[in-house]
Amino acid sequence: MPSSSVTPATISEKILSAHCGRECRAGESVVCKVDAAMATDGSAPMAIDYFNKMGGKKLAEPQSMIFALDHYAPPDNPATVELQDRIRRFSEEQGNTLYDIGAGIGHQLMIERGHVKPGQLIVGADSHSVAYGAANVFATGVGSSDLAAVMLTGKLWFKVPESIRVTLTGKLPNGVDAKDIALEINRTLDPAEASYRTLEFQGDGAASLTFEERMLLTNMSTDAGAKAGVFAADATTTAYLNAGDDVGVAVHADKDAVYALDLNIDLDQLTPRLARPPVDGAAAEIVGIEQDLGTPVDMVYLGTCTGGRKSDLERALNVLRTGGTKHKRVQLIVTPASDRVYSDLATEGMLAEFIALGALVMTPGCGSCCGTCGTIPGNEKVVMSAANRNFTGRMGNAKARVYLASPEACAAAAITGEITDPRTFLEAQQ
Amino acid sequence: MTSLTINGPARLVGADINTDYIISSRRKRVTIDPDALQLHIFEDYNAEFGQSLKPDDIIVAGKNFGCGSAMEVAVTVVRAAGISCVLAPSFARAYYRNAINNGLLPVICDTSSIQEGDTLSIVSEGNDIHVTNTSRDISIGAASLSSMMIEILKTGGLTEYLRKHGDFPSEI
């Protein structure tokens, strides 16, 4: 596809061009063929309603339509069971892929089960669908009506976005996490600037990140306000995706591609961050962890599509081991992102360690993240969470106070019962 | 091209209003019926404000309206409350698209001069949108919509659009 006669392009422009059948650039509106689409139990019932109202009878591409029952896993009332049953009946009729309760979070399953390959265009009826961008995919979150349009036609219209070049240099210091990069981006970038744009991650710092770290950054690009987040494909991508014979079509940005904005982050200088609970409906303030040290913590949440992967739980456990015990006030919740993560924890002995520490290990899925299932924090309780957002009411109680941090910082708080710099434990280890 | 006029009082909310503030995601695990959900509109943000909303009110927000989850009930619940227009200096893009798809007019404009209760007049003509604060006699520049968005809005939303056309055109 790349040809010397056309103007240089970003990754987003190239992927959208390849899917609309002509060369397109930022600002144009195009109709694209979509390679795969995902919906959850939170969005699929409404998408099915729209599909029916649109006159839909058969899915345009059943093999690339994936439903995951993750938001209400397991459900706690008959009305939710009925919503999930509607999805099951629809999938049974249409023959598309359905991941039932306990399989895990849709976003994790999309990557883990081989639905995502470099060069693709994927949408999901969930804002964190942007996560697939780690695999060199243009992926964005849509509503149920747009998803229904894809169900019906296999296509969707897009405005080709401008891109922001996020250049990462250096290497993450010990005890500093990809989560801290994401929080730093969200601290620096005004959502109004990020809006309708893609974050394209580049630089030696980006190349040094593991695939799961890249997934965290693309996952949280929606929390920065961006339309998508994307990495180039390299050996790390291929190894992680383990895609078999069809390895996709890797897409790189042209050297002279035009970016709307540049953002540079020196990983060597980065320190642990925190997103504070929002006050009076305003956006969460992001600060260095040193500003809130000592704040008492009641609940620690390790899980979600941001912080519930094997490497996240491994790093948290590494800190917990150094501390030896969990503070008795702290309720420690562990929710693996998928059944595969869960079974890896079991086979590698980590599950037993978490249980010995007094952790509650919950069904793989979204768990406590958005307050629709799992444990809910009490009034005025303080939570340290490995999740991506902490709007008031987010974990099911508008009177709880939720801090966001890295899995290591969450683990450090579980040991001491207060906000603690995880590096104190990691330095003790050396 | 048809023109459309919306008149109503401004109802102010802050910046960075996320979709969970518009309707809590825990409500939609029981029902996705917008008429039922409407009873809980804005409850985690400001329940009193939510209860005081009336049909024909125009929601006027700060930047980044509709951020967070892409859940579409955050748009259908606003429609069910009888509201047909939201003004903000910027929208989260999934909310913006969902709005268009459900016939809620999202207007990108500077909202800083608008006060609670001001009477607003929004006229859409072709691809352009004109906003006037009639209480203060101020006209406010607004971003125009793309032709595809106009087509969808004109047909009454994405459902009606695809019901009618069955597919997207290859060029838009």
Ligand code: SF4
């Ligand atoms: S884990 Fe949380 S953020 Fe991720 S998809 Fe589930 S509810 Fe959304």
